[in-house]
Amino acid sequence: MPKYVNIYHELAQRIQEGTLPAETKLPSETELMHEFEASRGTVRKAIDALQEKGFVRKHQGKGVFVLSQEAIEFQFNGIVSFSEAHRRMGRHTVETDVLSCEVLSASAELASLLHVAQGTDVTRIERIRQIDGERVIRDINHFVTALVPGLTTDIAQGSIYQYIEETLGRQISYAKRKIEARPATMEDQERLDLHDMTHVIVVTNDTYFYEGQHFERTESRHRLDKFQFTDIARR
Amino acid sequence: MPKYVNIYHELAQRIQEGTLPAETKLPSETELMHEFEASRGTVRKAIDALQEKGFVRKHQGKGVFVLSQEAIEFQFNGIVSFSEAHRRMGRHTVETDVLSCEVLSASAELASLLHVAQGTDVTRIERIRQIDGERVIRDINHFVTALVPGLTTDIAQGSIYQYIEETLGRQISYAKRKIEARPATMEDQERLDLHDMTHVIVVTNDTYFYEGQHFERTESRHRLDKFQFTDIARR
DNA sequence: AAAGATTTGTCCGTATGTATA
């Protein structure tokens, strides 16, 4: 592991333990150089990483200050899958039913959305998520089969992202999200326990690999009262 | 301006102009060193910034590759105010009515949310946003008065963030957002044109200064069919 | 108010390691 990563971990740990409390100043770069027997550039790289992750804030001429723990806890933005998201919340029963998992030929519309040629093989997966016994989320995934081969019902039952990253060894880079409310369709009413709610919240997700290939478009349809999205925006 | 920023701007411009098209490789660090008469570290810092902004992707041993224009256009995440957001969308009439702008004493609940002592002065602003003549958004802001002094109805009519950054000269660092659907309250029904819609989408926003001070909590209540949120998540 | 010390920001040059072609 690179030296600056070790320094980063060491400092991050001190901050999380409280050895370096919020509002206090980090040792100066010169002091850290001596403590870790590293060059100034290496120490600076570690501190830059700490700032990137929201642990500290640098001020020219003043020093480096530890930010509040609260700011640090909010690092769980990024791409969050359904199961990841609910593990964080309170105790809930979560169950996934895979309704279908099939390879089909991309229509003109879908091909355009996924940036592939019409007729390209696409794997379509439809899943229902039950929380505490109620069917409240309906996920419809479309994967470019050539980029994400070997999908099965079994995999869809668990975490598809885990399969992509660990089994296929591909790295996910970024996702574009759109969140909006839409009138519930007939299919939504059939497959979800909507009670008398007339709308659903639709989260449209386009996900890209590190190399920039667009490999997925997913529509996630949520019952109004079971939807929540949390996020942190930096600038 | 620092040298690496100049190099960054120059390369970013070439990418946006198409002089460096997507999928192609950037000149190597050695070549850029000669072209810009800069050291390797300086060139690397510029390239790192390009990658941070989503223009390029670095690959050890291979080179630096320009990403698609589409990926680049999606840089407008971050903290987006109402008026900024609608300038981007199509042609719409947007009007803001300031219902109230008053300083009050923080209740126990509000004080806890804003991390201040109970009884601290808080400026409360309530605004209605009309799009194409329909009242569809209701914003309720709470600012810590000591941190954001001098707010008036006139300022609330325009952009409060612009006032904070330009007039007060303070830098906004990050915002925590929560998006969820809630049953419409009586006040929502009075002050918005909800027609028969029973729910609103509530965006709760907590905003922090660069120094880490929590200065604002805002609730933005949207009519279901006029809400849309777009965002890009990197990891 | 001015001078000096401290701390972070930028830039340079060099050397070596690691992944890829």
Next chain:
DNA sequence: CTATACATACGGACAAATCTT
């Protein structure tokens, strides 16, 4: 195996912002 390209690390110099004397 060799060459290329990016990654890491070191050391030194000066600039800019801030704090102390």
